[in-house]
Every structure is written in C-alpha cells, then in structure tokens.
C-alpha cells in the first residue's frame with residue numbers, strides 16, 4: 001500500500017542514519033502523493049457517482065413540473081368547484097411536493113393550441129399532500145379563459161400539469177405572530193382553509209381569527225366545514241362572516257358583521273398591537289383592506305398579502321399613459337432560434353399577448369413577483385403596474401421586464417427566455433389527452 005510505502009521509505013532513511021522529521025517528512029509525503037492518488041483511483045467503483053441527497057430533496061420540494069390527475073370533483077357552491085388532484089405515477093410524479101399552508105401551484109393548460117398558466121392556492125393542507133392529494137378550489141369567472149375551459153372539460157381522470165408550490169403567504173414562526181388574522185374575500189378563503197386543516201391535523205400551532213367577506217350568502221365557500229372547525233377548536237379558530245351587498249345568511253353562527261372589512265371590524269375582532277394580518281381576495285379588496293390596516297397603524301412587517309394577480313384593466317391606474325388606450329401594437333419576439341411578430345392589445349399584459357401568439361414563456365405567479373417570466377426588452381416602451389412591479393433595480397437599469405405585469409405602450413422587441421428549461425411548453429408536452 002502506498003501509505004505503507006511512504007512509511008517504509010521513512011524507516012529505510014532512518015536506518016541509513018537520516019533523521020526524518022519536519023520538512024523531510026513533508027517531502028516524503030509529497031513524493032507519495034501521486035502513487036497514493038493512483039492507488040485510490042485504481043480502487044474506485046465503476047458505478048456512477050450517486051446523486052447528492054440534497055439534490056434529490058430539492059427536486060422533491062421544488063419540482064419543475066408535477067404530473068397530476070383529477071381524483072374527484074366536489075361542487076362547493078353554485079359557482080365554485082373543488083378539484084382533488086393526485087400524483088400521476090404513470091407519468092413520473094411519484095409523490096406530491098410538500099408545501100406550507102398558504103402556498104399556491106400554477107396550473108398549466110393547453111386550450112386550442114394556446115398554452116396558459118394560472119395560479120391557484122392549495123386549499124388542502126400539507127398533511128393532506130402527505131396523504132396523497134391537493135385540493136384546488138376554483139370559482140368560475142364570467143368570460144374567464146381558463147375557468148370556462150375547466151368547467152367544460154375537466155372530469156375525473158383528466159391529466160393536470162402543475163408547477164411546484166410557490167408563494168410567501170404562510171405562517172413563519174420566526175417572522176409572524178402566534179395569532180394570525182386572516183382577511184379573506186370570496187375565493188381568497190382557499191389558503192386559510194389549508195391553514196385550518198393543518199391546525200386540525202395538529203401540525204400548525206397558531207391561533208387563527210378569520211374575517212371572511214361574503215357578497216352572496218348562498219355562495220359561501222366551505223361554509224359547513226369552517227363552522228365545524230370553529231366548533232371543534234374554539235380556543236384556536238374563530239370565524240367572523242362579514243356580509244357586504246347581501247343579507248346575512250340565516251343559519252350563520254355568531255359573530256357576524258355587515259358592510260366591508262373596515263378598520264372598526266378588524267379592531268373589534270383582533271388585537272392590532274400584536275396580531276399578524278394575512279390578506280387574500282380580489283384586487284379591490286387588497287387596496288381597500290390595506291388602507292384600513294393603515295388606519296390601525298399596523299406595521300408593514302405584520303402584514304402579508306397574497307400575490308396581487310394579473311391587472312385586468314390598466315386604464316384604472318392614474319399613471320397609465322392614456323395615449324396608448326385602445327391601441328394594438330406589434331411585438332417582435334426572438335426565442336433563441338426563431339423571430340416572430342405578433343399583435344398585442346394595449347389593454348392586455350405582454351404575457352397574454354405572447355400566449356395569444358401561441359408562445360408559452362414560463363410563468364407562475366402572473367403577478368410580477370416570482371420572476372419566472374423575466375424577459376429582456378430590446379426596444380420599445382412598456383407600462384408596469386405599480387401594484388405588481390417586482391423587478392430588481394438592476395433589471396430596470398439593464399432592460400429586463402416581467403411580461404405578466406407589463407403592458408405595451410409602443411411596438412416592442414423582446415428576447416424570450418424560452419431555453420431556460422422552465423418553458424410552459426415543457427409542462428404541456430408531457431401531457432396526453434384524458435382516457
């Protein structure tokens with residue numbers, strides 16, 4: 001063995017009268033380096049080097065794509081359905097990615113050759129994911145592009161492609177108070193349902209006070225289930241229904257309130273001096289509730305809002321350049337190998353224009369937050385919604401944009417990140433039609 005040879009050389013030299021120590025010992029060790037290395041190389045296994053465990057764990061927690069299929073469809077209200085999704089093992093997804101209650105997944109779907117994505121909060125708990133399912137609860141939108149398609153085509157067994165879990169609206173004990181006040185509106189109840197289920201499973205150790213704005217008494221999502229949890233965990237979970245624009249529901253347990261979720265109501269049902277506030281609902285609700293929290297002088301660090309969502313009408317913003325209103329521009333797109341030119345309505349985000357043009361850049365949050373659609377703007381002018389401007393300063397300086405939060409106000413030229421390996425095409429290409 002080479003190490004033995006090293007010590008042999010040392011002992012021979014010592015027998016010859018050389019006192020081997022210090023530098024000479026180092027020199028001998030140095031001379032033995034190459035034979036030692038050769039010895040170990042000869043003994044190396046011919047097997048491939050194993051994937052490091054950290055990479056395996058990372059792939060499990062943050063998969064690029066999850067191949068799922070619909071296990072069950074539950075009609076919640078007249079406009080809302082829950083789709084229970086499970087891993088499609090035959091398509092390579094062995095288990096659902098674990099997540100934190102409050103996060104969302106991005107659904108990737110192909111509609112008549114248009115690849116689109118939409119984020120949906122996971123309405124079931126992380127414990128449910130370990131037990132084999134995710135729930136997404138979807139409200140059908142009048143004229144909605146994906147929701148109309150979902151209503152018409154999704155049935156049990158239908159294959160669904162989704163991203164891994166994303167989002168920041170989850171309870172983090174190092175950051176948030178032990179009491180969370182959930183301010184929910186309409187389908188914004190979904191991340192809170194995930195939290196309540198996780199609490200009931202004994203996995204999330206918080207107190208949750210839910211203030212739930214409802215505009216239609218007969219269209220309250222998870223009404224029975226939430227009331228059941230409130231009865232079962234009276235010390236940890238309380239729910240206050242706030243009826244706006246409709247009469248309070250007769251079978252609604254106390255306490256109830258009427259009107260919008262105002263500072264008064266928030267003050268009555270929480271402790272603004274120490275609670276954390278999580279907001280999830282339609283865009284108008286974010287703006288209103290944020291103003292009400294400001295009246296209560298709640299510091300920004302105790303407020304978390306779900307991603308704002310895509311801006312549907314940019315002209316409602318004061319700084320929107322009115323000269324662009326009603327116009328159609330062109331976008332010249334370089335995707336690495338091809339260059340194509342597509343039309344773009346001023347009223348729609350650049351991301352929607354790309355999707356209408358049958359391109360499918362990667363996208364997850366559609367709120368300017370996650371950076372997946374980050375693209376280089378070669379030339380032209382865009383308007384970026386102040387609500388969704390998640391660009392870094394350096395990106396602004398060097399001409400990068402988030403197509404989901406940007407609207408064209410002139411003709412544009414873009415270099416798409418289609419070769420990043422996160423392309424929506426990739427999600428869709430792995431799909432097949434339902435059996």
Ligand SMILES: Cc1cc2nc3c(=O)[nH]c(=O)nc-3n(C[C@H](O)[C@H](O)[C@H](O)COP(=O)(O)OP(=O)(O)OC[C@H]3O[C@@H](n4cnc5c(N)ncnc54)[C@H](O)[C@@H]3O)c2cc1C
Pocket residue numbers: 104114116118119120121122136137138139140141143144145146147148187190191306307308309310348352355356365366367
């Ligand atoms: C973090 C987050 C979580 C969410 N969670 C939930 C949830 O739990 N439940 C829920 O119900 N909703 C949720 N949403 C909202 C959801 O993502 C969708 O916005 C909502 O379901 C409406 O989708 P839609 O496609 O039906 O409607 P829209 O997005 O309004 O679709 C209509 C729009 O589609 C575009 N369009 C039309 N034709 C085309 C075409 N050919 N190609 C491409 N685009 C076209 C146009 O811009 C049109 O305005 C969440 C949103 C966010 C940001």
